[in-house]
Amino acid sequence: MRKILNPNNLSGSILSAIRKRSFYEPLEPRNAPTDTVIASYNVHKCVGTDKQFAPERIADVIGEINADVIALQEADKRFGERTGLLDLSRLYQNSGLVPVPITSFSEGGHGWHGNLLLFREGLVREVRQLSLPGVEPRGALMVDLELANGPLRIIAAHLGLLKKSRAQQAETILSTMANSEFLPTLMIGDLNEWRVGKTSSLNALNPVFNPNAGVVPSFPSRFPVLALDRIMGAPHNLITNIEVHDSPLARIASDHLPIKAHIDLQATMERLSLIKDKVNPTK
DSSP, rough: OOOOOOOOGSHHHHHHHHHHHOOOOOOOOOOOOSSSSEEEOOOOOGGGGGBBBOHHHHHHHHHHHSEEEEEEEBOSSSSOOBBBOOOHHHHHHOOOOOOOOOOSSSSOSBBBTTTTTEESSSSSEEEEEEEEESSSOEEEEEEEEEEEEEEEEEEEEEESSSSHHHHHHHHHHHHHHHSSOOOOOOEEEEOOOOOOGGGGGGGTTTTTOTTSSOOOOOOOOOOOBOEEEEEEEEEEEEHHHHHHEOHHHHHHOOSSSSSSEOOOOOHHHHHHHHHHHHOOOOO
């Protein structure tokens, strides 16, 4: 049985978001000849909605998703010794995914501020570990991958709980991007923002990303009404579809449902190449 939210325990802003749920507008799916699946999943430190610590369930859900690349949040203990909570060997057995190498806070840690990025095939060209401003310690991974269909930059983040902090963190990420080579880019993760439109802290990401496109509710997992988890593309037409992975196991394994995006990386690279040729024609 699904747990029903109690309106008496919700803040006015969240209640407003629930009432305006129809304002969440998923993308109109487009057919893509080459499909790469990118996912994001807040694993809630592997504690499910039944209060049980069960990393094996998280591994099984990740196997269900069948993503080429997946960003995980809350993959480590946050306080004390930041040890990893997942069985990486089981993840590999279930899905063929391996972690992007990073410098962790501790020898046994998996992620950077709890952010862990896994991929199935390809090469890691560069990894940048960003410390983000704000009241809470937060971070993001900026990873340049070379996949079968072309290069792709993933920015995997878990933004803060305070609106002002989220806006500052978004600006820091854009500033880092501005000082880097342009690549097709996805910003993904638990961005802790349920609002869309003028009141959203993610408006700081405009115009590089469109925070109002492809918004799907993913939290809480038993009765998803809030779009805390996001996947945004630059250029905007990189993403062909975004959906929630809603399975019986996913509803129990974490308090967030995973979300996944389908991208047509090959077509995006072809379009970018045409634009480049028009701007810099050969003589």
